[in-house]
Amino acid sequence: MLRYDSTSSSAGSSSGSLSSSSSSSKPPQQDIDGLLAGAGYKVRSSELRQVAQRLERLETAMGNSPADFSQLASDAILYNPSDLACWVDSLLTEFAEPPPTCSSDFIVDPVNNQTVVNSAWTAAEPHTPQVHQNITYDEQQSLDNQLTVVTAMEEDSGIRLVHMLMTCAECVQSGDLSLAASLIDDMQGLLTHVNTVCGIGKVAGHFIDALSRRIFQGMGGGSVNGGSAFENEILYHHFYEACPYLKFAHFTANQAILEAFDGHDCVHVVDFNLMHGLQWPALIQALALRPGGPPLLRLTGIGPPSPDGRDSLREIGLRLAELARSVNVRFAFRGVAASRLEDVKPWMLQVNPKEAVAVNSIMQLHRLLGSEQTRNSPIDTVLSWIRGLNPKIMTVVEQEANHNQPGFLDRFTEALYYYSTMFDSLEACRVQPEKALAEIYIQREIGNVVSCEGSARVERHEPLAKWRRRLSGAGFRALHLGSNAFKQASMLLTLFSAEGYSVEENEGCLSLGWHSSPLIAASAWQAVPAWDNHMSSS
Amino acid sequence: RVVPLNTWVLISNFKLAYNLQRRPDGTFNRDLSEFLDRRVPANINPVDGVFSFDHVDGATGLLNRVYQPSSLNEAQWGMVDLEKPLSTTEIVPVIVFFHGGSFTHSSANSAIYDTFCRRLVSLCKAVVVSVNYRRSPEHRYPCAYDDGWAALKWVKSRTWLQSGKDSNVHVYLAGDSSGGNIAHHVAVRAAEADVEVLGNILLHPMFGGQKRTESEKRLDGKYFVTLHDRDWYWRAYLPEGEDRDHPACNPFGPRGRSLEGLKFPKSLVVVAGLDLIQDWQLAYVEGLKKSGQEVKLLFLEKATIGFYFLPNNNHFYCLMEEIKNFVNPNC
Numbered sequence: 001m002l003r004y005d006s007t008s009s010s011a012g013s014s015s016g017s018l019s020s021s022s023s024s025s026k027p028p029q030q031d032i033d034g035l036l037a038g039a040g041y042k043v044r045s046s047e048l049r050q051v052a053q054r055l056e057r058l059e060t061a062m063g064n065s066p067a068d069f070s071q072l073a074s075d076a077i078l079y080n081p082s083d084l085a086c087w088v089d090s091l092l093t094e095f096a097e098p099p100p101t102c103s104s105d106f107i108v109d110p111v112n113n114q115t116v117v118n119s120a121w122t123a124a125e126p127h128t129p130q131v132h133q134n135i136t137y138d139e140q141q142s143l144d145n146q147l148t149v150v151t152a153m154e155e156d157s158g159i160r161l162v163h164m165l166m167t168c169a170e171c172v173q174s175g176d177l178s179l180a181a182s183l184i185d186d187m188q189g190l191l192t193h194v195n196t197v198c199g200i201g202k203v204a205g206h207f208i209d210a211l212s213r214r215i216f217q218g219m220g221g222g223s224v225n226g227g228s229a230f231e232n233e234i235l236y237h238h239f240y241e242a243c244p245y246l247k248f249a250h251f252t253a254n255q256a257i258l259e260a261f262d263g264h265d266c267v268h269v270v271d272f273n274l275m276h277g278l279q280w281p282a283l284i285q286a287l288a289l290r291p292g293g294p295p296l297l298r299l300t301g302i303g304p305p306s307p308d309g310r311d312s313l314r315e316i317g318l319r320l321a322e323l324a325r326s327v328n329v330r331f332a333f334r335g336v337a338a339s340r341l342e343d344v345k346p347w348m349l350q351v352n353p354k355e356a357v358a359v360n361s362i363m364q365l366h367r368l369l370g371s372e373q374t375r376n377s378p379i380d381t382v383l384s385w386i387r388g389l390n391p392k393i394m395t396v397v398e399q400e401a402n403h404n405q406p407g408f409l410d411r412f413t414e415a416l417y418y419y420s421t422m423f424d425s426l427e428a429c430r431v432q433p434e435k436a437l438a439e440i441y442i443q444r445e446i447g448n449v450v451s452c453e454g455s456a457r458v459e460r461h462e463p464l465a466k467w468r469r470r471l472s473g474a475g476f477r478a479l480h481l482g483s484n485a486f487k488q489a490s491m492l493l494t495l496f497s498a499e500g501y502s503v504e505e506n507e508g509c510l511s512l513g514w515h516s517s518p519l520i521a522a523s524a525w526q527a528v529p530a531w532d533n534h535m536s537s538s
Numbered sequence: 539r540v541v542p543l544n545t546w547v548l549i550s551n552f553k554l555a556y557n558l559q560r561r562p563d564g565t566f567n568r569d570l571s572e573f574l575d576r577r578v579p580a581n582i583n584p585v586d587g588v589f590s591f592d593h594v595d596g597a598t599g600l601l602n603r604v605y606q607p608s609s610l611n612e613a614q615w616g617m618v619d620l621e622k623p624l625s626t627t628e629i630v631p632v633i634v635f636f637h638g639g640s641f642t643h644s645s646a647n648s649a650i651y652d653t654f655c656r657r658l659v660s661l662c663k664a665v666v667v668s669v670n671y672r673r674s675p676e677h678r679y680p681c682a683y684d685d686g687w688a689a690l691k692w693v694k695s696r697t698w699l700q701s702g703k704d705s706n707v708h709v710y711l712a713g714d715s716s717g718g719n720i721a722h723h724v725a726v727r728a729a730e731a732d733v734e735v736l737g738n739i740l741l742h743p744m745f746g747g748q749k750r751t752e753s754e755k756r757l758d759g760k761y762f763v764t765l766h767d768r769d770w771y772w773r774a775y776l777p778e779g780e781d782r783d784h785p786a787c788n789p790f791g792p793r794g795r796s797l798e799g800l801k802f803p804k805s806l807v808v809v810a811g812l813d814l815i816q817d818w819q820l821a822y823v824e825g826l827k828k829s830g831q832e833v834k835l836l837f838l839e840k841a842t843i844g845f846y847f848l849p850n851n852n853h854f855y856c857l858m859e860e861i862k863n864f865v866n867p868n869c
């Protein structure tokens with residue numbers, strides 16, 4: 001009976017006419033088991049016993065919950081399988097010990113104020129996305145690679161990439177464009193060592209592109225956001241489908257609007273960015289089911305003009321009217337075509353004094369911000385006429401991000417963190433082409449934040465705390481989004497999304513985030529009556 | 539433990555990896571499987587006296603990897619002659635090899651099988667053609683057999699695989715685990731079509747049946763293999779709704795047939811004494827005998843499955859001797 005005997009595991013033995021193929025033509029490197037090398041595995045003979053023990057541990061761990069394993073295996077990041085020791089360790093980390101909580105985690109080193117990437121960067125996603133769309137496992141095979149290989153070299157490359165991105169941004173800020181340009185080259189080289197299908201590699205690629213555009217093409221950057229309105233709508237629609245941010249925005253805003261309209265027979269919604277009108281069917285249906293019957297609903301949708309003579313606003317209006325008719329809601333639609341929100345004048349909205357008005361802004365207000373804090377900047381003008389409409393409610397949804405700081409490096413750092421988190425969350429999406437187009441949508445935002453300046457830079461996101469101050473200063477007071485809205489938002493998540501998303505309530509506002517990072521925040525506002533008396537004293 | 543440490547690590551690792559790939563609902567994570575499989579390319583330049591090249595059969599799209607002994611004339615290294623026969627005087631056996639993996643795992647270019655085929659070439663002074671048959675659960679019965687049959691016909695029709703004074707292709711079929719099962723069924727088809735196969739080498743072939751045998755109960759989970767995984771693989775290979783008495787799985791079972799009167803090749807059946815399905819393999823041997831067919835049983839009492847992957851145990855050398863004698867009775 002042959003025992004478990006490490007002495008017999010040395011390099012391939014030859015006997016008579018037998019030779020053990022490739023391993024005997026070269027001397028074994030430093031203690032690597034030659035026979036296992038012939039089978040495609042690199043293990044040091046001195047480590048064999050340890051590897052065996054770890055395999056046994058894994059077996060025990062697997063014995064305890066076998067059903068979890070194949071599911072987890074589909075989503076885990078697994079290390080180089082030829083390096084058996086490493087491979088077994090990665091599995092142990094994955095299955096037998098609690099996984100780390102955050103896959104993209106920046107720490108600001110307090111000593112030198114440098115941003116450092118937490119080594120948990122390349123750790124596995126702790127939660128397995130549920131497959132909600134009706135995809136069978138066979139179809140899943142052809143979807144983008146869910147399996148990420150991260151070798152030790154890739155991990156280092158990922159961290160180096162982040163450092164280089166920061167350095168490059170710093171060079172851009174200080175004007176050292178030639179150094180910045182050479183860093184771009186280096187980073188593009190480094191990208192080849194990193195998996196660009198997901199994780200840091202993918203996001204880094206987009207930031208490198210954006211930086212590159214800024215350095216080489218200057219900051220007009222018209223090409224970045226230069227997609228046609230039609231294209232933007234398509235991308236927006238796919239972003240809507242691929243992840244829950246927009247659904248959350250619509251859902252939460254609609255809840256608040258519905259409650260604000262309670263008891264009113266004539267209501268008027270002003271939508272600052274109609275797109276495909278995705279938000280409104282749900283509101284129309286909710287109004288239809290209102291106890292006491294639906295009100296007369298007017299919807300004014302603002303959107304960019306269509307270049308080819310099509311009246312796309314009207315087309316959407318017609319579709320919504322059709323829906324309204326089918327559920328017996330009296331409905332009227334008006335389209336206001338404007339390239340910029342600040343070009344809209346309140347008289348175009350034709351608000352009737354007897355109506356209850358809801359102003360709905362999904363990621364539009366930030367576009368009115370300029371870099372200079374002047375009086376009568378577009379944001380002030382618009383907020384002022386909104387007040388003039390005396391809306392029953394103004395629903396505001398904005399990216400929960402600080403992308404409007406004057407310093408480029410600060411902005412860049414924030415954006416890198418924000419969009420990494422967003423891309424991480426997008427990994428949970430398994431539907432194509434929604435996912436790919438959603439990524440392009442996000443990529444365009446990144447491009448605008450990083451490579452544009454002046455009036456071309458429209459993605460001037462500010463966090464909720466800043467909007468609170470701004471809106472309060474402009475004569476609005478916050479309406480609390482009720483706990484009902486919170487419960488409904490949480491329910492929405494379980495229906496539509498992967499695990500990992502979280503809803504938070506914060507002083508009456510709701511935010512949706514990926515793990516503990518909020519990415520989008522929703523709030524509701526009302527004009528403070530008799531504000532103008534205050535204004536004259538400020 | 540009854541195996542050397544590195545063998546234990548190798549097979550345990552396979553077991554672990556396979557567990558990750560099989561899903562309880564019967565589906566299979568093919569992406570993960572392909573990713574984890576350690577593969578080697580063919581090498582037209584001889585290594586230890588053996589060179590290899592891949593051939594894709596235009597009609598079937600099947601990839602066969604051909605292994606040949608390198609020419610004694612160094613000037614000819616790096617070239618393949620696809621016209622001249624292997625020899626006009628001597629018989630050079632051509633072993634058509636079907637790799638194992640329970641119909642689901644591995645490929646002709648998996649490192650472990652590439653290594654094994656090279657050993658066969660050296661040992662038997664034979665040409666080995668390793669067949670990359672379609673695997674389950676994506677391709678169920680009878681795909682693997684169809685592919686095996688297609689490969690056999692392809693091999694038989696290659697003039698450059700002919701040898702001997704009679705200018706024939708002298709074919710043996712061989713396989714381990716599911717490959718052994720395939721070898722049997724292809725041999726049956728060959729016999730029925732009057733295509734000559736000189737011998738079958740079945741290395742712990744994969745057979746089974748509905749009832750649970752004594753060895754299955756005794757050895758379940760003891761040496762890397764469980765009944766649970768065996769059942770999974772049969773469910774993945776056999777037509778849906780079928781049970782393990784399907785003749786593909788149980789050729790001499792209640793739905794099987796006798797091979798009496800059929801010009802079936804002689805068989806070398808190797809059974810590992812620590813393989814839980816040995817009762818089915820022994821029943822197979824009995825079935826061949828009852829059909830009046832020539833069969834030699836090599837029973838290696840203390841061997842586990844996969845003992846032949848690494849040449850670090852006596853069973854390995856014993857096996858190689860037997861194969862050598864089986865294929866080259868004149869050597």
